[in-house]
Amino acid sequence: MHRPRLEFPEVLVMEILSKLPVRSLTRFNCVCKYWCSSFQTPHFISKHHHNNLKNNNLNLLLIRCDGNNFQPYFSHLSNQKDKQYIVKQKIHLPFFKSATPSVHGACDGLLCLQESSTDKAAIWNPSTREFRILPPSSIQCPPYFSSIQEGRWNLVEVSFRHAAFGFDSKTDDYKVIRFVALTFINSEDEHHFESQVELYSFRSDSWKEIPSPGYTLTHIFLGNNCVDGICYWITECPVFHDFVGPILSFDMANEKFSILSIPEFIGPFSECCFNLLAFNGSLGVITYGSKGIDLWITSEGIWTKQYRIESISGALWPLGFGKNDELFLRNIGTGEVLQFHPSTQELKKLEINTYLDNFQYDTPLLHVYVESLVRITGIQEPKEHIIRQPIRDVSNKSKCEERSA
Template structure:
């Protein structure tokens, strides 16, 4: 009967099935395997899932944290799905880095493909693109720019001991249907950072020319990124004048850096280490935690690229035990954690707080990463 159906109708039917089911039914026949594995079908499934999640304000959280097993000899990093539709249970995932006790940093998730590293993010040369839904991953080649590449000529000429920081940006190029990773390496006393770009379609790194205000950059303890409108955003500051703070951007299609102004500075001024960028209902968002008065302020850019459209949503006090902001859910709820306590979400309109009942420990807080996630066939 399937042979009698038009291919367009067959595609429409199959895209409505869950990813797990699609992976299983590939073995039914060669025609289905070829269809489900094709780039066009995978893109259609991604778009259908994005549309469904947008209508239903539905999302799944991907949570990674360190499990302390000091008494049993070491520890390990754990990756889990959290979905309230499944009763709020944590579903253990098979890690793409088996038995790894090294640093495990998740940068972001895009269309179901997660970018992470298994070493310290200030080096970030062991990078992985991982699709938990189909349990497949791609380990990226080692970038050419690193500590070893600058220990002789460049660094010594600049009078420095070596690179002092690396920042990663990850997103999707809508024009070429390609997933890209941008890696920025800054060197002490060297005038310009060096930049490499990885393309999943091409399968290799390439150096790109640095154009724009890339000197505006900051290496915070846990730098945040926000991927909006095909552009990656970070909080940045002038390497010479640290009080000169702005948002640094990188367009994944044009591969050009640019700069964006922050909202009007609050009364106590911006503190770059207290700033984070995020995505709130598909809009660029900035959060600032004022350590003096223990308050969190949230701004959203209502019209992308228009500085005058920055709007302060609210300022609220999360108490003395507030630990930090992790981002936003698709429905707009704020995700945050408290010191040595559970993970929480807050409805921004009612400011009602909900305990997600995910117990955290002191070790968890040092290595807790939460990103919104959707099922996907990418990498199939």
């Protein structure tokens, strides 16, 4: 006697599937054509992303550079049952083999990668392992400059820095903004600097030049500097270089720059270090030094201290925030990664060491993203770039093999 086949309504099936990780949904693409096509609809993609946000399903990526071969890679951190973070897998970054790229985002589960020494940039979905390589820069040498100087100046360096990645809800478009610095030199070894700005549109897959705001930016932001489609940078004071200038903002929707007053609690560079960051959907500033660590967030222009961490022994550098507002730090002296819980004031050492990444100008950073099915119609990352076996398990396996031998 055959049991009757139990069938669930398709609406309920899609609701259940929208709560699964991307890796499972990728495997289920081959179940039937209806599932495959449903996973690519805007409604399902939005539903899946909303569920991940609601359940706080955050993923932690520590971008690093191997000190042995200088190859950039991501360490995917996994939270074990004992709440101890370890390196779950190691992901090498294709297309960025000669330098460690700057990482911007995450926006709807997407990250933007930018190599500062060249115009090489890409948008990456770490959940689907899909890349979109951005087109070459559209920046041209300023015509007014070359004509005024009558050809006495030579362009010797072009760098691409201070990028930001965000979403324009007005046009339903992802955009990348970056500042291009041009360095000229003449026969008398005199230098002249020009700054230009270009904006990338995901929809048109092209760059366009926009007017430069005329401010000197500092590269001090932690993980992500874009909140609700508005990007932020800290500038240098044009008169006193030891002091901080105003906060520069750029609205992705109207494509206009604006200026915000610098918070009163930020003093000179010599007194403390600080970073801009996106924290729980708000613009934040984290200050740190010998006196401790403070986190401030702003709402409608009013800055409020979120919490304070009293002075911690050792020189610690903030890496970023995790799932439950825990702060990840790096011991500069030993290279160890530590985890600080604001609620318990507990500081825990993790089984992660960044000693090989201990370069003066290359500090690891932590990036947090939510899994997403957003399609970027790019190319698939080669599987050989992903080492999925946990590093700790590999070492344990080797020890077991040695004992059995």
